[in-house]
Amino acid sequence: MKLIDIIRDANSNLLRSKARTILTIIAIFIGALTLTVTNGIGSGVSKYIDQQLGNLGAEDVIVVQPQADDSFGSGPQKYEEAETGTSSNSGFGLLIPMMNDQDIQEITAVSGVVSAEPMLTPAPDYIVGPNNEKYQMLAQPFISGTNLELASGVLPDNESGENQLTLPFDHTPVIGFSSPEEAVGKTVAIGITTAAGEQKEVEATVVGVQEKSLVDLGGANTNDALTRNLAAVQSEGKPASAPEGYLAVIARVDVDTSSDEMERIKSDLRDRGYEAQTFQDTIGIFKQVVGAIIAVLNFFAVIALVAASFGIVNTLLMAVQERTKEIGLMKAMGLGRGKIFLLFSIEAILLGFWGSLLGSLAGIGIGLAANQYASSTFLKDLPGFSLTSFSPISVAVIMLIIMLIAFIAGTLPARRASRKHPIEALRYE
């Protein structure tokens, strides 16, 4: 018997008892639908996280900070004179250890680290736009290699000598720009207080406007020139005796550094008494939580499929019972055991195929409809975030898994059918 005939027969056998077949397919359909939707959400969310990861930072960057002491509640630490930099009194009565040039040298000495530079963190007071009103502002230095999502314009250029920055999306209308496009190329003034207590303004060009984002801190991104200028203004009038120091050092590694190598560099830094974190580390925990939620949902979907597979077993056992005579007749006419097994296995696989195909299509339909709804309601503030995302490969994998489950469920009835003796059919009842 040819394979095409076996498949054709298996299909028409399924159509013989339509109600039973449909009920079995519905059970598989539910499992497939759940799996498709949960996976769609999973990949939608992780796609967005990956995108945001680009926003957060470049992949070749390690943020190095002094290791936090486990000294909480054990009294003050002994003061050590200018050994590993100084401490800045942060104002809460907490001493935050600071880093200096000596630390930069030490970090650069770690093999694999290409360069290390201080992370300057000037704290501007306000920003003034076309409407000449002062608004509070947050700013962070732009790190080359970071992939900010922009609503308009370009990324800040760290090589440029010009003062550049990108503004957060919601800043533009407040400070007087009618649209993100209009802001590009315009000049704004940034107010900052010097160490002497005098307030000064620094001018900078808006080169781009950032999209809203889940992980964005909501600040403007300043290029190197602007960061340095702001930092310089901020330290104007500082007493010469006051030590220079920074909260963190940006270490760069080769872009091609493997993840194993990255781990090694991080542990080397740790051995030297530093905290080393990549941007991936920062976001990793978020990804883990989402992954765990998806895993739990998938687990329920698989339980639904296991329940459905008992439906397949039941359906096919009934079919084998009903078709005893037919099976015997075909065997009498020379159809081998293997082909009988194949006939019933293919019926099982077809049940899995139709159930998973319809379930996946329905899942994709629901997912896309949910995207539409979500992006116009609760995800309105997060452009670029589609709740669900489907790839042909993941849908195909889900279908194959379900067909495999169906096949496994079908082996019991198929085996029973293949073992029927031909004369059972030929006996008179």
Next chain:
Amino acid sequence: MPAQVVTTENVTKIYGKKEAAFTALDGVNIEIRAGETVAIVGKSGSGKSTLMHLLALLDRPTSGSIQIGSKDASKLSAKQLDMIRNKTFGFVFQQFFLNGNDTALNNVTLPLKIAGMSKKARNQRGMEMLEAVELEDKAESKANDLSGGQKQRVVIARALANNPKLIFADEPTGNLDTKTGKIIENLLFNLNKKKGITLVIVTHDTDLAARCHRQIFIEDGRIVRGGKR
């Protein structure tokens, strides 16, 4: 003298085990030659159906041997036995064993489908067979919608489809009225006469048995007479 198609040598078939054991056939020696018509006659429970199942290679004897042509059936693999049944045997049953929801044509072409023939070729062959039993106009009718006589003609067309050397007919007229039964009988004996197909008919109908070249009488699993020519 035509060659033997099937020969049994001291064949015994026991069903069940120990106390529950039941001897269905006991030391059966028969031979069936090419081109002859043989009736296996006996009462119900005499073992005649069991004998036919063994001759048709649907079952294996508990002891003794069955020769098919020049080969010992016990030495053949399941695949080879399937092949022999598919290519050289045709089956006609009292209960028809048609797939009622399928068309007459699809029922007729079943052995060809099993043999792996393409759909086009087997439908053509199937139509020829239906013409041979004068049912070509019922090709697309469902088997369930046919009368008893028509059903048995479809069964014969099915048995003929693979151009067999030997047809096993188990009570072929058992479910038919006398008149229709006669038509079916004539059809079978004509196949023997015109195509030289060997016929093995299991029956308790003495009239039908009398039309055969030879009658093998079986009683309580033993051959009473007619086992060999």
